[in-house]
Amino acid sequence: MTNPYAHIIEPLDPQKPDHKFFNLKKLKDPRYDQLPFSIRVLLESAVRNCDGFLVKKEDVEKVLNWKVTQSQTVEVPFRPARVILQDFTGVPAVVDFAAMRDAVKKLQGDPEKINPVCPADLVIDHSIQVDFNRKSDSLQKNQDLEFERNRERFEFLKWGSKAFRNMRIIPPGSGIVHQVNLEYLARVVFERDGYYYPDSLVGTDSHTTMIDGLGVLGWGVGGIEAEAVMLGQPISMVLPEVIGYKLQGTPTKFITSTDIVLTVTKHLRQVGVVGKFVEFFGPGVAQLSIADRATIANMCPEYGATAAFFPVDQISIHYLNQTGRDTEKLNYIEKYLRAVGMFRDYSNTTEDPQFTQVVELDLSAVVPCCSGPKRPHDKVAVSEMKQDFKTCLGAKQGFKGFQVAPERHDVQVPFQFNGAEYSLSHGSVVIAAITSCTNTSNPSVMLGAGLLAQKAVKAGLSVKPYIKTSLSPGSGVVTYYLKESGVMDFLSQLGFEVVGYGCMTCIGNSGPLPEPVVEAITKGDLVAAGVLSGNRNFEGRVHPNTRANYLASPPLVIAYAIAGTVRIDFEKEPLAVNSQGKEVFLRDIWPTREEIQAVERQFVIPAMFKEVYEKVEKVNERWNLLKAPSDKLYTWDPNSTYIKSPPFFDGLTQELQTPASITDAYVLLNLGDSVTTDHISPAGNIARNSPAARYLTNRGLTAREFNSYGSRRGNDAVMARGTFANIRLFNKFINKQAPSTIYLPTGETMDVFDAAEKYQQAGHPLLILAGKEYGSGSSRDWAAKGPFLLGIKAVLAESYERIHRSNLVGMGIIPLEYLPGDSAESLGLSGRERYTVVIPPQITPRMTVDIKLDTGKVFQVKMRFDTDVELTYFHHGGILNYMIRKMSQN
Numbered sequence: 001m002t003n004p005y006a007h008i009i010e011p012l013d014p015q016k017p018d019h020k021f022f023n024l025k026k027l028k029d030p031r032y033d034q035l036p037f038s039i040r041v042l043l044e045s046a047v048r049n050c051d052g053f054l055v056k057k058e059d060v061e062k063v064l065n066w067k068v069t070q071s072q073t074v075e076v077p078f079r080p081a082r083v084i085l086q087d088f089t090g091v092p093a094v095v096d097f098a099a100m101r102d103a104v105k106k107l108q109g110d111p112e113k114i115n116p117v118c119p120a121d122l123v124i125d126h127s128i129q130v131d132f133n134r135k136s137d138s139l140q141k142n143q144d145l146e147f148e149r150n151r152e153r154f155e156f157l158k159w160g161s162k163a164f165r166n167m168r169i170i171p172p173g174s175g176i177v178h179q180v181n182l183e184y185l186a187r188v189v190f191e192r193d194g195y196y197y198p199d200s201l202v203g204t205d206s207h208t209t210m211i212d213g214l215g216v217l218g219w220g221v222g223g224i225e226a227e228a229v230m231l232g233q234p235i236s237m238v239l240p241e242v243i244g245y246k247l248q249g250t251p252t253k254f255i256t257s258t259d260i261v262l263t264v265t266k267h268l269r270q271v272g273v274v275g276k277f278v279e280f281f282g283p284g285v286a287q288l289s290i291a292d293r294a295t296i297a298n299m300c301p302e303y304g305a306t307a308a309f310f311p312v313d314q315i316s317i318h319y320l321n322q323t324g325r326d327t328e329k330l331n332y333i334e335k336y337l338r339a340v341g342m343f344r345d346y347s348n349t350t351e352d353p354q355f356t357q358v359v360e361l362d363l364s365a366v367v368p369c370c371s372g373p374k375r376p377h378d379k380v381a382v383s384e385m386k387q388d389f390k391t392c393l394g395a396k397q398g399f400k401g402f403q404v405a406p407e408r409h410d411v412q413v414p415f416q417f418n419g420a421e422y423s424l425s426h427g428s429v430v431i432a433a434i435t436s437c438t439n440t441s442n443p444s445v446m447l448g449a450g451l452l453a454q455k456a457v458k459a460g461l462s463v464k465p466y467i468k469t470s471l472s473p474g475s476g477v478v479t480y481y482l483k484e485s486g487v488m489d490f491l492s493q494l495g496f497e498v499v500g501y502g503c504m505t506c507i508g509n510s511g512p513l514p515e516p517v518v519e520a521i522t523k524g525d526l527v528a529a530g531v532l533s534g535n536r537n538f539e540g541r542v543h544p545n546t547r548a549n550y551l552a553s554p555p556l557v558i559a560y561a562i563a564g565t566v567r568i569d570f571e572k573e574p575l576a577v578n579s580q581g582k583e584v585f586l587r588d589i590w591p592t593r594e595e596i597q598a599v600e601r602q603f604v605i606p607a608m609f610k611e612v613y614e615k616v617e618k619v620n621e622r623w624n625l626l627k628a629p630s631d632k633l634y635t636w637d638p639n640s641t642y643i644k645s646p647p648f649f650d651g652l653t654q655e656l657q658t659p660a661s662i663t664d665a666y667v668l669l670n671l672g673d674s675v676t677t678d679h680i681s682p683a684g685n686i687a688r689n690s691p692a693a694r695y696l697t698n699r700g701l702t703a704r705e706f707n708s709y710g711s712r713r714g715n716d717a718v719m720a721r722g723t724f725a726n727i728r729l730f731n732k733f734i735n736k737q738a739p740s741t742i743y744l745p746t747g748e749t750m751d752v753f754d755a756a757e758k759y760q761q762a763g764h765p766l767l768i769l770a771g772k773e774y775g776s777g778s779s780r781d782w783a784a785k786g787p788f789l790l791g792i793k794a795v796l797a798e799s800y801e802r803i804h805r806s807n808l809v810g811m812g813i814i815p816l817e818y819l820p821g822d823s824a825e826s827l828g829l830s831g832r833e834r835y836t837v838v839i840p841p842q843i844t845p846r847m848t849v850d851i852k853l854d855t856g857k858v859f860q861v862k863m864r865f866d867t868d869v870e871l872t873y874f875h876h877g878g879i880l881n882y883m884i885r886k887m888s889q890n
Helices: 037-048 057-064 087-107 138-163 177-185 206-214 223-230 257-271 283-287 290-298 314-322 327-339 382-394 443-458 476-484 488-493 515-524 554-563 593-603 606-614 621-625 691-698 716-722 752-761 782-789 802-810 868-875 879-889
Strands: 009-011 020-022 075-078 082-086 120-123 167-170 189-192 195-198 200-203 217-220 235-238 242-248 277-281 307-309 357-362 369-371 379-381 412-417 420-425 429-434 468-471 529-532 548-551 662-670 740-743 748-751 766-769 792-797 814-818 835-837 848-853 858-863
Touching: 020 037, 037 057, 037 075, 037 195, 037 217, 037 277, 037 307, 057 075, 075 868, 082 087, 082 177, 082 223, 087 120, 087 138, 087 223, 087 879, 120 138, 120 177, 138 167, 138 621, 167 177, 177 206, 177 290, 177 606, 189 327, 195 327, 200 206, 200 223, 206 217, 206 290, 206 307, 206 314, 217 307, 223 235, 223 802, 223 879, 235 868, 242 257, 242 283, 257 290, 257 357, 257 369, 257 379, 257 443, 290 307, 290 314, 290 443, 314 327, 314 606, 369 382, 379 382, 382 548, 412 515, 420 515, 429 554, 443 476, 443 488, 443 554, 443 593, 476 488, 476 606, 529 554, 662 752, 662 792, 691 716, 716 782, 740 752, 748 752, 782 792, 782 802, 792 835, 802 814, 802 868, 802 879, 868 879
Parallel strands: 020 195, 082 120, 082 200, 120 167, 200 217, 242 277, 242 357, 277 307, 429 468, 429 529, 529 548, 662 766, 766 792, 792 814
Antiparallel strands: 009 020, 075 235, 189 195, 369 379, 369 548, 412 420, 662 835, 740 748, 814 858, 835 848, 848 858
8 A cells, every 4th residue: 555645755865766655744633743752753653653543543533642642541653773682582582483483384384574674773782790899800700600601591692693684683792782882873864765754663672662762653662562573563562641841940060960860760659650751951951961861761661651762952963973983874863863853952831742741950959869769769878878868777668668676777797708707787888889770871960970980099088898899881882981981990990990891789680798798698687789870779679788779870870889888877977987097087088070070071072982883793713603593494402591482372273263261270379568579480590499490400400500590591491490489479379478389289389380280280270469550660561471381371461561461462462450458458359269350252451351250259350452453463372473374364
C-alpha cells in the first residue's frame, strides 16, 4: 500500500534531492505544535511507517490527537529506529533467534526467514571484579579471567554477528552499554534508505533511558519484546501521559549531578509517574550538561517513568561535536530537527508544549544527598546521614529498618588484616565503588572525584586497606581524561584502581570480601555498608555481607571510604586525622563546580573520543582472534553449560490452541510489596548450596568454574534453577528471607526450584501471589522466562512494573490484578488454597474474570492484557511463538 502521507515528503536540501524526509509541518495541523516533543517522535514514526496494516492512518490520528487520547488508554504502534542489547540479554536474544530458526525450519523449511531487519547494536559490557582492591594489574587480571570464563559465550555472539543481518557488536572491554550508546552509537538523526528521521530505540536494559538525555527517545523493554522489534514488529504501546518537569534556578557550587538526580528521583516517585513519559523544560535545563541530563534520564526506572526526555538543543549539538561526531552529520541533524519542529530553545517559553501535568524544581534548593539504605528513591541529605542510619538500625525490619536491639547499636568487633588491628561496627564501610552504571558518563563528577582524591592524598589521608575500593569507568574515554588531567594517580593511591568497564558492584560483581572482614561481620551480626555511585541498591543485590547500601556521587564514595563509616556528620566531624595529627574536614578538600569545570574544559576534548572510538571495534585482540562458525543454523553442543537450545518452542504447531482456564492451581510463592526483578530473576554469583550449583556440579564443574548467572543466561537449565533464588526473597509461607518455599501437598520446606519441579511432575499448574509494584527494577527477560519454565501460569498482584508485565505477556503468563481496594489480606487469602482462573472463550483487553477457590470463595480480578496485540500474543502462547507462526506462513 502507498503511504497516505507521501505528499509531505520533500528533500531536506534542494541540492540533494535523494535525501528526503517527512515534513510534519506540512500536515498543517495546529495540534502538532502543542504536542510534547517526545510525542512528536512517536508521530513521525507512525507517519513514516504508515502502511495500512501494521501502522494505520487512524493510528496517526490517535497520536496527533494526544491531548484527548492520552487519558483514554489508547493503543498505538511504534517502530523504533534501532535496538540496543547488553550482552547479558544479547546472548539470550541470539539463543532464541537460533532456536527460532530451528523451529521455522521444522514448520516450513526456510530458516532464512529469521533475520533481524532493523539495526541492532550489541555491546558486550559484562565484567567481573574478582581481584582484591589496590592492585595495579586488577584490570588486566579481570579481563583475562573474563575471556577465560566467557570464551564460549563470546564465540557464540561472534557467530550471531555473522548469522544475522544488521547486528553490530562492540567487543568486551570497550565500556558500559549505555555510555557507549551515548558517546558513540547514538545517531540522534538517522540517514537511511534515502530518508532522514529521528533516532529512537528500545533496549534490553531498563537504563536504556540514559540516551534520552541526548534527545534520543528510548526506553527499556524485555529481551522478549526487543527480539520482536528486531524481527520487524512495531511495539504496541499505550499512548502515555507526559509530565512536564520544569527546571529553574542554578545549582550551588558544591552540588553534583548525583545530588540533582536523587532529588528528582524522590520528587517524581512522590508525584507518581509510572507508565508515563517525563519531559524536561524550563531555563534550568540549559544549566545542565548532556552528562547531567543523561544521569537524570538514566535514573528514570527508579522513579518509575517509561522515559525521561530532554529534547535536542544547542548544548546537545555541542556534545556531539565534543564527542567527535562528523561535522557533516551535525549539520543535517540540526537542520532536520529544526525543519520538523523538534529542536528546542529552553529559554523560549513560546516553544513550551502542552503537558498532562507540570511539576517544578528549583535547582538552587538542591542539597548534597545520598539514597538508601535499601532503595534508590529513599533520599537522605548528607547532613542527616548519621542520624538517619541510627534511626534505621533500630527501626522495624523494612525498607528503612534493620531491627537491631538498642543495646547492640554500638557493638565493636575487632579483627586483624595484613598484620594490623582494626574493628568494625554497624555502618562500617566495607565496599566503596565508583561504578559504571550512571555517573561515569559524567566528566564533572568523575573529575570531581579525582580532584577530591588529589586533595585528600595531599592532606595525608588514606583509605583503610580492608575496604574493597574500585573504579569501573563507563568507557575508555573516562580513563583517558582522568589520566591526562593527572588525577588518576591520586585515585589509585586511595585504592580506586580501574578494574574493568562493565556491570560490576551495582549488579553484585564486586567479588569476595576479605575473609577476616566477613568473619567480623558475621560474628557481630553487623549491618555493614556499601557506598556506590550506581543506581540500584536493593537488598541482596550489591553483596551478601552489606545489608545497608547507599547510592552517592563519586566524590562522596571517596569521602565515605576515607571516613570508613556512614555514621558521620561531615559538618561537625573530621573525615580523618592525618599522620601529623591534624583533623581534616570534608569541606577542606571538596572541589567546587568552578574548579571541576576548568579541568573539564581543558582535558575533555573531541580528540579523545575520536581516538578511543575509531579503534573500539578492532582494539580487543582476544576478540579479533576468536573463531566462530559461519553456518546459518547453530550447531548446539549438548555438553555446553553456557549455550543451550531453550525448550520454549518444543511441541509448537502451526495451529493455535484455544486458551483454557487454569484449574486447581497451587500457589508457589506468597509475596508482598515491591518484589523486584532482582528477587525473581537469576542475578549475581551462583551460591554454592543452590539448585543451579548442584546442576553445574553434576555436570563436572567446580565452584570456581560456576561463573555468574549473567554469564550463563544462554542456558535455561541454570536460569530456571536460579529463578527466585535471591537470599533476600521474603516468602510469607515461611515468614523469613530465603530462596525457599513450602511444597503444599506435603508441607515440606524446600528450594523454590525443587518445589516447582515436584509440582510439574505431578501435573499441577502454579500461581504467584504478590502485592504492589510486582517486578520493579531492571527489565530482566529471565524474570518472565524463569517463571514460565517453573510452570507458573499466572501472577496475581496489586500492581505491576510496566516492563515486567509486558514480559509476562510475552511469555504467555497471565498478569492478573486485584480490583481496586482488594488485596490478599482484604480477601482473606492465605495462599494455601487451590485457585481456578476462569478464562472465557472471548477475551477482551483489561476484562474482569472470576477466580474460584477450592474453599468455595469466588472473587473477581482484572486480566492485564492491555491491548489487542497483547491478546494476540497470549493466544499464540507468547510473542516469539507468534513470530514463528507468522514467518513460517509467509
